[in-house]
Amino acid sequence: MSTENAPNAESTEGAESAAHAGNAADVDPVREWRHWHEQRTATVSAPYGPLSLTGTHWLADHPDGSIPDIPGRWVEAPDAVVLTARPEDRLTVDGEPLTGEVRLGADSGPAAAARVAHGERRLVVIHREGLWAVRDFDPGAATRHAFKGIDATAYDERWAVPGRFTPYAESRSVRVGNADGKERDLGLGGELSFRLGGVEHTLQVSVEADGSLWAVFADATSGTSSYRFRFLRPAAPDAEGRTTVDFNRALLPPCAFADHFICPFPPPGNTLVTEVAAGERSLLGH
Template identity: 70%
Template sequence: MSTDASAGYDRRDWQEWHEQRIASAGEPYGPLSLTGTHWLADHPEGRIPAVPGLWADDGDHVLLTAGGEDGLTLDGKPFTGTVALAPDHAPIPASRVAHGDRRLVVLRREGLWAVRDFDPRAPARRAFTGIEATPYDPRWRVRGRFRPYGEHRSVRVENADGRERGLGLGGEIVFALDGTEHTLRAAVEADGSLWAVFADATSGDGSYRFRFLRPGAPAADLAVDVDFNRALLPPCAFADHFICPFPPPGNTLPVAVAAGERNLAEG
């Protein structure tokens, strides 16, 4: 395949990816539908405004108590009584607790429990018109190498909700842009793929304040496809109620990465 033909294929592939990202964001239970993340520690009496039921931290579980007037369902059936809930790991539409079309998702972070409220009628979802993204440019796709740490590391970073939490890191992605070497500290997901939170010279001035990069799993020789054309807006760009981590120290690139998703489209 010629270079021109290969570039054309990459552009088409990127366009399909971009269109799928827009479609996924606008789905009934996509990120735009999140209307609240309610930490039980902020509601010790168990009553969460706008969320039916009584929610209590029971250590390894959340105890939900509901009456008929709460209108809750559990596993698709009307629910009254008390049930012990573990964190939801299934897709949002399959969450155990619902209130009409709303899905109430149980979340746990660093020992603290929360309930997330996903509502398909959220104003942000109704107002959504798309994602601004820079058209594909092959110069922003380079080969890199993953340099794993000898042991798992964790750093404390501020999150989008103003709280500080641990961010696990498994190594560094090393790559060059215009002849200059850069590194990004990255987490290793359960499937072996990598995840880096980064900022650059466009952050907050032409693009969102930080973005995600999700390369696939490194090859056997630890080579990594570093494609900034697929830089992602974090979930907190779609709804204020996500708790995305900010970039860890060392992950602010000194160059302007004019590639990938930039912001939500206006109007």
């Protein structure tokens, strides 16, 4: 399952390393939260973190194979992208100069490990719902150098509550809007119920390959004192479906850092009436 739409890909690009490591109570949750926040700041501001994404180019929009400001000729085939380069294009594949043609599948690792490079830029091949695209990650991106930090609310134990995951009999998907204005499928594996501020809540969640959960949610602060929606990544439930719902670790989606991500919006029912004044709220200076 991809991680932008369900955990389809943007759940984990740049933000992927932010999942809570487990359900056990931290010896010092305040200290652990500060460490998590520091790691998050370092991850998103890294040379090939989400702040360095300068474009997502869908090859269907460039039938002649020419992508603005990206050398080479990029043509989509049903099962691959065919890249053709000349010596003057100065493209490398797997660290070696490319002259001629190569077939590329979707990059599955971090942007820094992408097969294709142009100088310090990394050109990441992605595949979504039958369509191919190339993402351009540039460490010199203006958004990366303008970054001042993440506005996050300090740890408060009231926002970490017990939750229970109930899987669906069969995985399902729902069409939701995405940050680029298009609708795509969002895969869902079950429901996560919890009590917050004396009120029962339920979120539809996706299940990652490692068993951890992923939710796209909004709340009464969304679009005002917090970004318009956020991600939540509870640890894998135990055999009885128990896990911790910790909004102290609510995450800004990748599209909060760069406009070229296609993050999914919350599915129906995932907008909480409660004000979740916790976790990452917005970018500093925004």
